[in-house]
Amino acid sequence: MRIIVDAFGGDHAPHEILKGARLAANKLGVEITLAGDESQIRACAASCRVSLAGMDILHAPTVFQMEYEPASILKEHSDSSMSVGLKALAAGQGDAFVSAGSTGALLVGGTLLVKRIRGVRRAAIAAVLPGNTVPFLLLDAGANSECTAEMLENFALLGSVYAQKVLQIANPRVALANIGTEENKGDPLRQETFRSLKANTKINFIGNIEAREIPNGGADVIVADGFTGNIILKLYEGMGKLMTGKLKKMFLGNPLGWVAAVFAAGGILKLKRQMDYKEYGGAPLLGLSRPVIKAHGSSDAKAIFHAIRQAKQCAKSNLAQVIKENLKA
Amino acid sequence: MRIIVDAFGGDHAPHEILKGARLAANKLGVEITLAGDESQIRACAASCRVSLAGMDILHAPTVFQMEYEPASILKEHSDSSMSVGLKALAAGQGDAFVSAGSTGALLVGGTLLVKRIRGVRRAAIAAVLPGNTVPFLLLDAGANSECTAEMLENFALLGSVYAQKVLQIANPRVALANIGTEENKGDPLRQETFRSLKANTKINFIGNIEAREIPNGGADVIVADGFTGNIILKLYEGMGKLMTGKLKKMFLGNPLGWVAAVFAAGGILKLKRQMDYKEYGGAPLLGLSRPVIKAHGSSDAKAIFHAIRQAKQCAKSNLAQVIKENLKA
Numbered sequence: 001m002r003i004i005v006d007a008f009g010g011d012h013a014p015h016e017i018l019k020g021a022r023l024a025a026n027k028l029g030v031e032i033t034l035a036g037d038e039s040q041i042r043a044c045a046a047s048c049r050v051s052l053a054g055m056d057i058l059h060a061p062t063v064f065q066m067e068y069e070p071a072s073i074l075k076e077h078s079d080s081s082m083s084v085g086l087k088a089l090a091a092g093q094g095d096a097f098v099s100a101g102s103t104g105a106l107l108v109g110g111t112l113l114v115k116r117i118r119g120v121r122r123a124a125i126a127a128v129l130p131g132n133t134v135p136f137l138l139l140d141a142g143a144n145s146e147c148t149a150e151m152l153e154n155f156a157l158l159g160s161v162y163a164q165k166v167l168q169i170a171n172p173r174v175a176l177a178n179i180g181t182e183e184n185k186g187d188p189l190r191q192e193t194f195r196s197l198k199a200n201t202k203i204n205f206i207g208n209i210e211a212r213e214i215p216n217g218g219a220d221v222i223v224a225d226g227f228t229g230n231i232i233l234k235l236y237e238g239m240g241k242l243m244t245g246k247l248k249k250m251f252l253g254n255p256l257g258w259v260a261a262v263f264a265a266g267g268i269l270k271l272k273r274q275m276d277y278k279e280y281g282g283a284p285l286l287g288l289s290r291p292v293i294k295a296h297g298s299s300d301a302k303a304i305f306h307a308i309r310q311a312k313q314c315a316k317s318n319l320a321q322v323i324k325e326n327l328k329a
Numbered sequence: 330m331r332i333i334v335d336a337f338g339g340d341h342a343p344h345e346i347l348k349g350a351r352l353a354a355n356k357l358g359v360e361i362t363l364a365g366d367e368s369q370i371r372a373c374a375a376s377c378r379v380s381l382a383g384m385d386i387l388h389a390p391t392v393f394q395m396e397y398e399p400a401s402i403l404k405e406h407s408d409s410s411m412s413v414g415l416k417a418l419a420a421g422q423g424d425a426f427v428s429a430g431s432t433g434a435l436l437v438g439g440t441l442l443v444k445r446i447r448g449v450r451r452a453a454i455a456a457v458l459p460g461n462t463v464p465f466l467l468l469d470a471g472a473n474s475e476c477t478a479e480m481l482e483n484f485a486l487l488g489s490v491y492a493q494k495v496l497q498i499a500n501p502r503v504a505l506a507n508i509g510t511e512e513n514k515g516d517p518l519r520q521e522t523f524r525s526l527k528a529n530t531k532i533n534f535i536g537n538i539e540a541r542e543i544p545n546g547g548a549d550v551i552v553a554d555g556f557t558g559n560i561i562l563k564l565y566e567g568m569g570k571l572m573t574g575k576l577k578k579m580f581l582g583n584p585l586g587w588v589a590a591v592f593a594a595g596g597i598l599k600l601k602r603q604m605d606y607k608e609y610g611g612a613p614l615l616g617l618s619r620p621v622i623k624a625h626g627s628s629d630a631k632a633i634f635h636a637i638r639q640a641k642q643c644a645k646s647n648l649a650q651v652i653k654e655n656l657k658a
Contacts, residue, residue: 132571142508145516179471179559187474187556211563215571227516230508231557232564234540239568242461242544247576 001029002094003311007036008063008081010100011298014041017100018050020304025054027305030312033094035060035085058093060084066297070104074112082106086113089290096291096311098282100299107143110285110292117320119327120287121148124155124226125294126162127233127283130240131217137163137172138214138222141283142230149192152176152223153200157326158286159221160203165317166284166310167220175209175219177228182208189225197223202326281310289320330358331385331423332640336365337392337410339429340627343370346429347379349633354383356634359641362423364389364414387422389413392430395626399433403441411435415442418619425620425640427611429628436472439614439621446649448656449616450477453484453555454623455491456562456612459569460546466492466501467543467551470612471559478521481505481552482529486655487615488550489532494646495613495639496549504538504548506557511537518554526552531655610639618649 005021007014014036021032033056034041045052064073064080073083082101086109089097097114099106103125111123124140139159144151156174163172176193178186183194185208197205209218214232224232282295282303291314295307334350336343343365350361362385363370374381393402393409402412411430415438418426426443428435432454440452453469468488473480485503492501505522507515512523514537526534538547543561553561611624611632620643624636 132574145508177560179474179556179563190556211560212567212570214564215567227508227519228557228560231506231540231560234508235543235561235564236568238541238544239565239572241541243568243572245461 001312001315002031002033003308003315004033004035004058004085004088004094004097005304005308006081006085006097006099006101007034007041008060008101010295012300013063013100014044015048015050016300017304018045018048018052019301020299021055021308022050022052023301023305024308024312028309028312030308032056032308033058033085033088035088036063036081037061058084058088064101064105066102068102068105070102070108073102073105073109077105083109083113086110086292089292090114095315096293098293098295098304098307098311100282100295100297100304100307103142103294106292106294107285110288114288114290114292116287117289117324117327119324120158121151121154123285123287124158125229125283126159126286127229128167128281129233129236131215133217135167136214136217136220136222137167138224138229138232139286140224140226140229141233142226143285144226145230146227147189147225149189149196152189152193152225153196154287154327156197156200156203156205156221156223158323159223161319161323161326162284162286162314163220165319165322166313169220171204172220173206174203174221174223175206177211177214177222177224177232178208179210180208181210193223282307284310284314286319287323291315291319330641330644331360331362332637332644333362333364333387333414333417333423333426334633334637335410335414335426335428335430336363336370337389337430338626339624341629342392342429343373344377344379345629346633347374347377347381348630349628349637350384351379351381352630352634353637357638357641359637361385361637362387362414362417364417365392365410366390387413387417393434395431397431397434399431399437402431402434402438406434412438412442415439415621418621419443424644425622427622427624427633427636427640429611429624429626429633429636432471432623435621435623436614439617443617443619443621445616446618446653446656448483448653449487450480450483452614452616453487454558454612455488455615456558457496457610458562458565460544462546463549464496465543465546465549465551466496467553467558467561468615469553469555469558470562471555472614473555474559475556476518476554478518478525481518481522481554482525483616483656485526485529485532485534485550485552487652488552490648490652490655491613491615491643492549494648494651495642498549500533501549502535503532503550503552504535506540506543506551506553506561507537508539509537510539522552611636613639613643615648616652620644620648 060081126139127141282293285292389410455468456470614621
């Protein structure tokens with residue numbers, strides 16, 4: 001299995017990307033193709049002392065910058081590492097693609113270069129978030145700010161298959177993010193979607209979920225339009241940061257706090273690890289014919305390693321084929 | 330100043346309501362009218378040893394139950410404590426009304442019995458939430474799941490006046506909850522609202538705010554449609570609960586955790602207090618011609634006390650008049 005990695009996506013490219021790719025090649029038994037400027041990759045590898053042994057380089061002379069218009073990945077920036085990587089994936093030169101670059105461009109490029117699975121209206125960004133006990137999947141986390149009920153039904157199926165095949169959750173509980181639990185709650189979009197999901201026998205639909213229950217493990221797959229999903233995702237991040245910041249202050253702002261910190265250290269580390277997005281890999285773009293994983297923009301080597309691990313699982317589980325069959329039936 | 334209190338709203342009515350009202354009468358220098366069944370109020374006061382000295386009772390034989398249709402407050406349940414209290418407020422028998430009962434009914438009753446300020450399209454529920462350093466206001470937190478740009482512009486003004494007059498924030502920073510900071514981000518509703526808010530000279534509009542920055546004190550007033558606002562409010566609550574639960578487990582799940590807890594106790598209490606909604610009073614229903622405060626359904630005496638304190642501040646600051654003038658200008 002070969003994973004194509006965008007060596008120039010994200011805030012810490014290329015050095016953290018190379019380190020993460022090296023770790024994955026060593027530990028996960030995958031082959032790696034690095035997309036990006038060959039001489040820069042070799043120079044960075046030499047200065048960071050990262051061996052490129054066994055890795056392929058797919059030369060791409062430019063980098064897709066965050067401020068570019070997403071659609072420009074198709075023409076003006078078709079020689080960027082992201083574009084070149086996506087085209088290699090589409091051509092079958094690899095089994096999955098990982099990038100920490102622009103989400104918008106990855107979405108446009110994924111949709112138009114890699115293409116959607118037949119029957120999928122729109123690709124969605126799915127985020128894996130830490131819950132009270134186990135992680136859960138949230139989609140759409142921001143790709144489509146305006147949605148129809150049909151799109152949301154699509155997302156429910158995409159998420160359900162991903163939760164089964166990649167997160168290894170048997171019969172995942174799918175819920176619709178809404179402002180009340182009853183069937184008639186929310187706006188017309190939510191009401192119509194509720195009816196569609198209830199009637200869909202391919203999904204274990206457990207009803208509406210209120211946002212209060214989201215962190216609590218109330219569902220394995222949470223379906224939302226991309227606007228609502230993005231609000232949930234980012235508030236989740238922001239609240240996590242606020243609370244860990246307050247925790248830190250609680251220990252450091254107290255003259256005897258360091259004593260407390262010593263005794264609570266194991267628990268603090270466990271909590272920190274549990275809330276750390278880097279452990280959960282990246283966000284899969286679901287609905288595409290081949291796996292594309294969006295790693296966090298601030299990914300370090302560990303986050304890239306986990307994103308590659310996730311890409312491997314997606315490729316291994318033949319996600320697109322399973323989704324296609326479920327959509328047909 | 331006289332505050333009318335629904336003695337039978339919420340999970341802990343009437344005993345916690347009576348205790349909270351007593352506290353407020355003693356400490357805040359306000360007069361209290363308790364709306365509800367007189368004999369039950371007297372019996373509860375006697376058994377809980379709460380003095381009713383100086384408080385009026387406005388007899389209402391029934392209770393508006395949570396499962397009733399909100400609109401039924403107008404006819405079938407017009408003899409409920411909530412309905413009787415609202416009508417007394419409308420008739421000028423008090424300066425503000427506090428209830429921990431059904432939000433939907435309070436909204437319908439507030440709108441149709443107390444009436445809106447001229448020029449206000451819809452009343453909004455505003456929630457006061459704990460931020461990183463100071464609390465902020467979120468509206469609409471759930472009254473209107475479908476909104477127009479005009480409604481959102483109204484909410485921005487209502488929130489801005491409330492933040493100035495009640496939260497005592499000079500020139501409050503107003504932001505629009507959106508999925509990106511740039512003007513063209515989000516759906517058409519967000520884009521149109523951005524333009525209206527930018528052009529409105531009555532508001533200190535600072536632009537879009539991403540959900541990640543919401544807990545961080547990024548704005549004093551956050552404007553959202555009621556669907557998005559309710560998602561934010563409830564996720565905020567849920568995340569707060571998750572994190573404090575994890576904190577507890579961190580200390581108790583560790584053999585030496587209790588030692589840590591002893592040393593961190595001051596910090597823990599401070600954190601707990603900072604994240605405790607009971608300290609912030611209730612949620613004002615903004616846009617009504619007289620102040621109506623929705624206290625949390627699980628309010629105890631302390632929460633009721635703070636809601637009455639807040640009701641007093643609203644009445645004292647002549648909120649409706651200031652809003653009216655701002656709308657006219």
